[in-house]
Amino acid sequence: MSDIPADLRYTASHEWVRSLADGSVEIGITDHAQQALGDLVFVEVPEAGRELQAGDACAVVESVKAASDVYSPLAGTVVDGNAELGSAPELINQDPYGKGWMLRLKPANPAVLGTLLDAAAYQASLAATDA
Amino acid sequence: MPFIPHTETDVREMLAAIGAPSIETLFDEIPASLRIQGLDAIPPALNEMEIGRLMSERARQDGRPLAFLGAGAYEHHIPSAVWAITTRGEFYSAYTPYQAEASQGTLQVIYEYQSMIASLTGMQVANASLYDGGSAVAEAALMAVRAHRRSRSQRILVPTTVHPHYRKVAAATAGNQGLRFEELPYERASGRIDTAALPAYSGEDLTAIVIQQPNFFGVLEDVDLLTDWAHAQGLLVIAVVNPTSLAILKPPGQWGAKGADIVVGEGQPLGVPLSSGGPYFGFMTTRQEYVRSMPGRIVGRTVDLDGKPGFTLTLQAREQHIRRGKATSNICTNQGLLMTAATIYLSLLGPVGLARVAETSHARTQQLAASAARLPGVGVAFDGPRFHEVVLRLPRPATAVLAEMAAGGVLGGIDLAQDYPELGPALLVCATETKTAADIERWAAALGEALAKTARAA
Amino acid sequence: MPHRSEQVVFEFSRPGRGATAQWPVAPEQPAADLPASLRRSEPPLLPEISELEAVRHFTRLSQLNFSIDTQFYPLGSCTMKYNPKACNQYAMLPEFLGRHPLAPESSGQGVLACLYELQEMLKDVTGMRGVSLTPMAGAHGEFAGVAMIRAYHRARGDLARNEIIVPDAAHGTNPATATMCGCIVREIPVGADGDVDVEALRAVVGPKTAGIMLTNPSTLGVFERRILEVAKIVHDAGGLLYYDGANLNAILGKVRPGDMGFDVIHMNLHKTFSTPHGGGGPGAGAVGVSERLLPFLPIPVVGRDDDRYRWLAEADLPQSIGRLSAFMGNTGVLLRAYVYMRMLGREGMSRVGEYATLNANYVLARLRQAGFDAAYPERRASHEFIVTLKRQARELNVTAMDFAKRLLDYGFHAPTTYFPLLVPECLLIEPTETESRETLDGFIAAMAAILVEAETDAARLKAAPYTMPVRRLDDVRAAKQLDLAWKPAATAVGGTA
Known part of the structure; x- marks a missing residue:
């Protein structure tokens, strides 16, 4: 079973979003996603300043047998990418909701956050695809 | 039945196991209207003796003329051991090494090849090879677009001193994705890229420049100056090189202050027969930082469950079987056998032998150019330094001259009229270490006679 | 070993x-x-x-390799049949090897005659109107094919057509090729019976459809029964049909892509026409086209004027998609395919599809008796079929990969694993026509023995193989601590600078 913290928002494509105090948001991939991918060997995160639309491919995660784009859950400007992942992609496997964060974004419209899945809805979407 | 081992008993018992009355029944899901009754254009079967005779007759028909042709495909001595080993069934009839435990031979050869070709080009990493030199240039252009962090233009500068066929392959391959190849002219006197044309591109959004060394004419470009200019403008540098030449010429990794970014070329000179154009292999090397933008297979060394070193395909997530529509390329081949031949070739030649091949080939071409210059009306077209290939001007169109020489069993050079009409009558000629002083005399005599004969006819 | x-x-x-x-x-x-x-x-x-x-x-x-000359290679979708020695011997005659690509046609009438006749024979077995031999691999042929489809629409001023439809079971090269040609990929699902979902196809075709890429028999090892209906839907929408020749061996001499309605095809000469795989190449990916795509064939093509052969290039084919190789593709490979086709002859060519299909259906029947599950049990196998180990994965915690690795210990190359992606824990098995019944029986016995091991000692499978030069390799380390070139220090990460 995978871990789905109650205080985060989610997408059906397995990204999570956390609101930060300064109004920006932090984005990563869920525990379910990292388990499905297996040991990550490479992660590419966006550079600060990049403008993203919701649904844009904004990062890449690679394991030995799979590669997957990470899609931005909402529009905004990239404030920071997690540079540590370059040399330690395993942080996403070890701590997907903490040290494994991928990028921070200044949302164009913070209200959109409320339209993303909550933990219960994400749990339900996982259950639906498993069936 | 050629290459089908089944006896009648086998067929009967196998059908019984399947529960089908006949082989024909096994095709019962195919709409009857689609079934064909025979193949009219296929002749009846030949046994090995008969096909052997036919092929030998066809080969004899083509003969073995004395050839002084280069232009990207070079006749070098190939040690007997190279193809004796390459055609061993264990290399020849093996599949792509996806099952690493059953493919350590192929994988280790690729690793050794990558090591040699990376060092030869002065770069950090190599792939396991691409189709040929032309397609490698196309793949390099596409890779440059992926690797370049800022340029959005997909504009690539390609001097006309780059092999005309490579330019055509690049356009046919990469044009569909919107890449634009813009020509840079060459200086008429030296045969080098015209550096006076460069300032016009200052401040433009360009992705890369392609620099061939030696260039199509055999002339050596000022690679340091060109590389530094390109880097100062924010362009990536794609080097196209002859691998034999790299035994003695500066490797692209050392061009200018920072070195080239992507290096490609035709691998044929390294132990691969001319074979009317293929199979050859294209090589590609780059900087470590661009390895994930590189197309094609890559082998890495790792360890097994017991900690023993072993080899495996790696960085496969770039490739089509995983990335599908987002792959770096659709390529799922490397020219494995040719690359194997090249690795054995390089092991037999070593650094000293390869340098001798380069130096001797160059010396032969210099001798050839000197003997040509003694013929009336014939001269060397360009005044700059060159390597192992030369452009000669002729007093009259090359077509008839070459046909005359060919009738006497000498292929005297390549006519440049179609690709470089501005040069006037001109030939691209190459002599390698395979040509003796007597061969060169025969070439010069044949050229002299052909010129005389065509002059009388004119 | x-x-x-x-x-x-x-x-x-x-x-x-x-x-x-x-x-x-x-x-x-x-x-x-x-x-x-x-x-x-x-x-x-x-x-x-x-x-x-x-x-x-x-x-x-x-000697550290498996190869066809030493082992059975039931690799689905790869057609690892015997590569006759004569093909190599007679393609490597000194005159052929020594001929420079830019040598005049007058000194190449022998090799050009072989290539011309090869073009003619390939036209006949595929039912197409023209053939170009220049593409150097299957994926290269795919590129040529889709580029021709684009050129065709462009030449008609039909500029909006940039979508290529691909079934989700397709080879990865299909969507990768479409992208390389600047097209957008539209995936459609395959139905439970293994055939393309025709209703889904109807829903995606339209004025943006450039074409559809299909393999038939499909990558699921079954013949696409509604192919004529598929062809009509795509043609009616203004699109063209691309045939991926990966599975041509299954139908050689039985049915022809041209008759099914395909407009362009590529053939993997290293599969169907038995040129060697060479540990990953060289292959050859000749393309064939219907009437309307003739002007767009990649150059050069071999032509014949009376009894002289010559190259057709830009001047003869001004609308060509252009040149895809520096010279003339993989000529040496083409000569091998030529020798093979002449040795099979008219009769032998038809037997290929028959015996490849017989062998596949035989192995499928015997494996099912041994307790394996077919992915499409209601269907005939073509020249290959899929076994799914989904049940064993759930009940015994062993995977298709474990079976594949253990087979190596029994002296058999593994079948294709984890392709097609949509069948869980799959083994795609293609015996080819050149294998004897005894070899097939040996493989079936090995599979049965491994199934017993899976039931009694699953841990043994998990750590297989044991008899190869190396055991399972650490792929994660290979990708994270890149060692791609040898350095004198021999320990370092990265390459030689």
């Missing part, structure tokens, strides 16, 4: 040693005219070894 390893070639290099019989005599003043600024300062890292050491090293490496 010897259970050993072989040093990296550089490790037994010694300065001053070399295969000197292979070296030319040094010229008097080696390249004295080359300016110092253009010369190399340090020699490249190449081994300095004797000829005998080189011969032993590479011979020993060859």
Whole structure:
């Protein structure tokens, strides 16, 4: 079973979003996603300043047998990418909701956050695809 | 039945196991209207003796003329051991090494090849090879677009001193994705890229420049100056090189202050027969930082469950079987056998032998150019330094001259009229270490006679 | 197979040693005219070894491989049939090997005659109107095919057509090719019976449809029964049909892509026409086209004027998609395919599809008796079929990969695993027509024995293989600590600078 913290928002494509105090948001991939991918060997995160639309491919995660784009859950400007992942992609496997964060974004419209899945809805979407 | 081992008993018992009355029944899901009754254009079967005779007759028909042709495909001595080993069934009839435990031979050869070709080009990493030199240039252009962090233009500068066929392959391959190849002219006197044309591109959004060394004419470009200019403008540098030449010429990794970014070329000179154009292999090397933008297979060394070193395909997530529509390329081949031949070739030649091949080939071409210059009306077209290939001007169109020489069993050079009409009558000629002083005399005599004969006819 | 390893070639290099019989005599003043600024300062890292050491090293490496000449290779979708020795012998006659690609046509009538006849034979077995031999691999042929589809629409001023439809079971090269040609990929699902979902197809076709790429028999090992309906839907929408020739072996001499309605096809000469795989290449991916795509064929093509053969290039085919190789594709491979086709002849060609299908259906029937599950039990196998180990994965916790690795210990190359992606824990098995019943029985017995092992000692499978030169390799380490080139220090990450 995978871990789905109650205080985060989610997408059906397995990204999570956390609101930060300064109004920006932090984005990563869920525990379910990292388990499905297996040991990550490479992660590419966006550079600060990049403008993203919701649904844009904004990062890449690679394991030995799979590669997957990470899609931005909402529009905004990239404030920071997690540079540590370059040399330690395993942080996403070890701590997907903490040290494994991928990028921070200044949302164009913070209200959109409320339209993303909550933990219960994400749990339900996982259950639906498993069936 | 050629290459089908089944006896009648086998067929009967196998059908019984399947529960089908006949082989024909096994095709019962195919709409009857689609079934064909025979193949009219296929002749009846030949046994090995008969096909052997036919092929030998066809080969004899083509003969073995004395050839002084280069232009990207070079006749070098190939040690007997190279193809004796390459055609061993264990290399020849093996599949792509996806099952690493059953493919350590192929994988280790690729690793050794990558090591040699990376060092030869002065770069950090190599792939396991691409189709040929032309397609490698196309793949390099596409890779440059992926690797370049800022340029959005997909504009690539390609001097006309780059092999005309490579330019055509690049356009046919990469044009569909919107890449634009813009020509840079060459200086008429030296045969080098015209550096006076460069300032016009200052401040433009360009992705890369392609620099061939030696260039199509055999002339050596000022690679340091060109590389530094390109880097100062924010362009990536794609080097196209002859691998034999790299035994003695500066490797692209050392061009200018920072070195080239992507290096490609035709691998044929390294132990691969001319074979009317293929199979050859294209090589590609780059900087470590661009390895994930590189197309094609890559082998890495790792360890097994017991900690023993072993080899495996790696960085496969770039490739089509995983990335599908987002792959770096659709390529799922490397020219494995040719690359194997090249690795054995390089092991037999070593650094000293390869340098001798380069130096001797160059010396032969210099001798050839000197003997040509003694013929009336014939001269060397360009005044700059060159390597192992030369452009000669002729007093009259090359077509008839070459046909005359060919009738006497000498292929005297390549006519440049179609690709470089501005040069006037001109030939691209190459002599390698395979040509003796007597061969060169025969070439010069044949050229002299052909010129005389065509002059009388004119 | 010897259970050993072989040093990296550089490790037994010694300065001053070399295969000197292979070296030319040094010229008097080696390249004295080359300016110092253009010369190399340090020699490249190449081994300095004797000829005998080189011969032993590479011979020993060859012995660490599986190959068709030594093992059965039931690799689905790869058609690993016997590569007759005559094909190699007669493609490597000295005159063929020595001929320069830019030599005049007058000194190439022999080789051009072979290539011309090869074009004609390929037209006949596929039912197409024209063939170009230049593409150098299957994926290269795919590129040529989709590029021709685009050129066709463009030439008609039909500029909006940039979507390529691909079934979700397709080879990865199909969507990758569409992208390389600047197209957008539209995936459609395959129905539970293994055929393309025709309703889904109807829903995606339209004025943006450039074409559809199909393999038939499909990658699921079954013949697409509604192919004529599929062709009509796509053609009615203004699109063209692309045939991926990966599975042509299944239908050779039985049905032809041209008759099914395909407009363009590529053939993998290294599969159907038995040229060697060479450990990953070279292959050859000749393309065939219907009438309307003839003007767009990649150049050069071999033409014939009376009894003289010549290259057709830009002047003859001004609308060609252009040149895809520096010279003339993989000519040596083409000669091998030519020899193979002449040796099979008209009758032999039709038997290929028959016996490939017989072998596949036989192995499928016997494996089902042994307790394996077919992915499409209601369907005939074509020349290949899929076994799914979904039940074993759930009940015994063993995977398709475990089966594949254990088969190596029994002396059989693994089938294709984890392709097609949409069948869980799959083994795609293609025996080919050149394997004898005894070989197939040996493979079936090995599969049955492994199934017993899975039920009694699953841990044994998990750590297989045990008898190969290496055991399972650490792929994660290979990708994270890249060691892609040997360095004298031998320990470092990365390459030689």
